[in-house]
Amino acid sequence: MVPRFWRKIKYRYDVVGSHCENCGSHYYPKREICPRCRRRGKLRDERFPDEGIILSYTVVNGKIIAMIGLNNGAKTLAEVCADKVEIGMKVKKAFRRYGEDGEAGIIYYGTKFVPSG
Amino acid sequence: MIGIVSYGTYIPKYRIKVEEIARIWGEDPEAIKSGLGVKEKSVPDLDEDTATMAVEAGREALSRAEILPEKIGAVFVGSESHPYAVKPTATIVGEALGIGNGYFCADLEFACKAATAGMQFCFAMVKAGMIDYGMSIGSDTAQAKPGDALEYTAGAGAAAIVIGKDPIAEIEATVSYTSDTPDFWRRDLQPYPSHGGRFTGAPAYFRHVTSAAKKLMEICGYSEKDFDYAVFHQPNAKFPARVANMLGFKEENIAQGMLVRAIGNTYSASSLLGLCGILDIAKPDQRVLLVSFGSGAGSDAFAIRVTDKILEYPRNAKVWDKANNGVYLDYALYLKHRRMIK
Numbered sequence: 001m002v003p004r005f006w007r008k009i010k011y012r013y014d015v016v017g018s019h020c021e022n023c024g025s026h027y028y029p030k031r032e033i034c035p036r037c038r039r040r041g042k043l044r045d046e047r048f049p050d051e052g053i054i055l056s057y058t059v060v061n062g063k064i065i066a067m068i069g070l071n072n073g074a075k076t077l078a079e080v081c082a083d084k085v086e087i088g089m090k091v092k093k094a095f096r097r098y099g100e101d102g103e104a105g106i107i108y109y110g111t112k113f114v115p116s117g
Numbered sequence: 118m119i120g121i122v123s124y125g126t127y128i129p130k131y132r133i134k135v136e137e138i139a140r141i142w143g144e145d146p147e148a149i150k151s152g153l154g155v156k157e158k159s160v161p162d163l164d165e166d167t168a169t170m171a172v173e174a175g176r177e178a179l180s181r182a183e184i185l186p187e188k189i190g191a192v193f194v195g196s197e198s199h200p201y202a203v204k205p206t207a208t209i210v211g212e213a214l215g216i217g218n219g220y221f222c223a224d225l226e227f228a229c230k231a232a233t234a235g236m237q238f239c240f241a242m243v244k245a246g247m248i249d250y251g252m253s254i255g256s257d258t259a260q261a262k263p264g265d266a267l268e269y270t271a272g273a274g275a276a277a278i279v280i281g282k283d284p285i286a287e288i289e290a291t292v293s294y295t296s297d298t299p300d301f302w303r304r305d306l307q308p309y310p311s312h313g314g315r316f317t318g319a320p321a322y323f324r325h326v327t328s329a330a331k332k333l334m335e336i337c338g339y340s341e342k343d344f345d346y347a348v349f350h351q352p353n354a355k356f357p358a359r360v361a362n363m364l365g366f367k368e369e370n371i372a373q374g375m376l377v378r379a380i381g382n383t384y385s386a387s388s389l390l391g392l393c394g395i396l397d398i399a400k401p402d403q404r405v406l407l408v409s410f411g412s413g414a415g416s417d418a419f420a421i422r423v424t425d426k427i428l429e430y431p432r433n434a435k436v437w438d439k440a441n442n443g444v445y446l447d448y449a450l451y452l453k454h455r456r457m458i459k
Contacts, residue, residue, distance in 0.1 A: 009212060010212075013209075013212055013213040014213060014215060047215070081162060081164065083444075094169075094173065095169045095172040095173060095176075095213055096162075096164040096165060096169050097164040097165070097166060097169060098164075107166075107168075107200055107201070109168065109169065109209060109213070112164070
């Protein structure tokens with residue numbers, strides 16, 4: 001479990017995704033190849049914007065999981081820390097706990113979103 | 118000229134009122150409020166801890182000064198509620214801020230003064246030419262045993278201070294006053310701290326804060342009249358008000374930094390959040406006295422002079438706006454937020 005989490009730290013602690021320098025598309029999470037350009041694609045890691053809007057959401061076990069459209073066009077699924085949300089609401093990234101591997105295991109941190117007012 | 122080049126703060130949005138805690142323990146809330154001078158305290162969200170708050174404060178500090186993360190040469194996080202007993206919080210912060218891998222880094226622990234010790238480290242490292250910028254963060258989700266007097270004040274918050282050259286507020290001088298005084302402690306594997314009750318006052322807080330402040334003024338040749346603002350560690354609202362009085366300061370000198378009245382004692386973040394509250398409105402050439410206190414015990418004192426650079430520095434959102442906006446919890450939800458029920 002530890003190495004699997006560790007490999008994703010860069011992409012979870014901040015919104016770092018892929019930018020295709022060939023077609024200009026942005027993807028989150030990171031991709032190995034650009035689905036539009038295929039072998040002509042040139043993917044680079046890029047830090048994405050801090051803000052976006054809620055495109056859609058659902059509530060699972062009391063947690064709000066939303067499809068968020070970031071300001072560069074990329075879409076990401078993430079938890080939104082709020083009592084209530086609505087489609088079109090502006091959100092910004094927040095650094096939070098995802099969970100922990102029991103009381104003695106490691107703590108998983110990563111990006112969630114909060115209303116940006 | 119070396120000093121504070123940027124600052125950032127984070128206060129979680131939840132609050133619990135003294136009335137709600139007093140209701141559980143059958144105590145008189147009015148007596149507690151007038152005794153402590155605190156009416157409510159901040160409470161972290163379910164998925165927040167010392168590391169997450171430190172990152173938020175650090176991000177605000179970096180974005181306000183538009184400092185590239187890789188320019189930060191040192192990260193220190195002071196806390197007494199580090200998420201791990203062994204494994205640094207500061208590496209989590211450094212990674213989340215995108216600082217890279219070439220930075221000096223350590224967690225610090227000295228009760229509520231660990232982060233001002235971190236500021237002294239950063240100040241010395243910048244002065245020595247080892248780093249361009251250093252960041253010291255005070256962050257705490259303070260623990261308090263249910264039913265203990267500390268439960269009314271133990272809050273949560275974080276403040277990040279970036280030290281470098283060409284500052285918005287010059288650190289003119291800093292000194293410390295330290296002794297072995299066991300007024301407050303937490304033994305290994307114990308979930309909650311213990312304290313010496315009244316012993317935390319005269320031999321601990323008041324002795325160290327006044328001694329450090331007087332030593333600093335002596336070195337600088339200043340008196341209390343040379344300072345426009347003063348900010349002290351805030352375990353409750355009574356202690357800093359009394360120590361201000363002992364040093365010759367008035368309510369108008371300390372009110373802007375007294376965040377404790379709105380959010381309780383944020384431990385390692387306490388005196389720094391107060392400093393940030395003052396920097397939010399301070400004008401060029403105004404001087405601030407900062408004196409922290411950490412149980413065990415010690416105080417770090419700083420003479421800080423605000424420079425012209427603060428006029429072009431973005432100071433929103435202000436600390437008091439963050440402190441005054443809260444969502445209230447009842448005691449059961451408070452226990453859940455503090456992970457006392459799982």
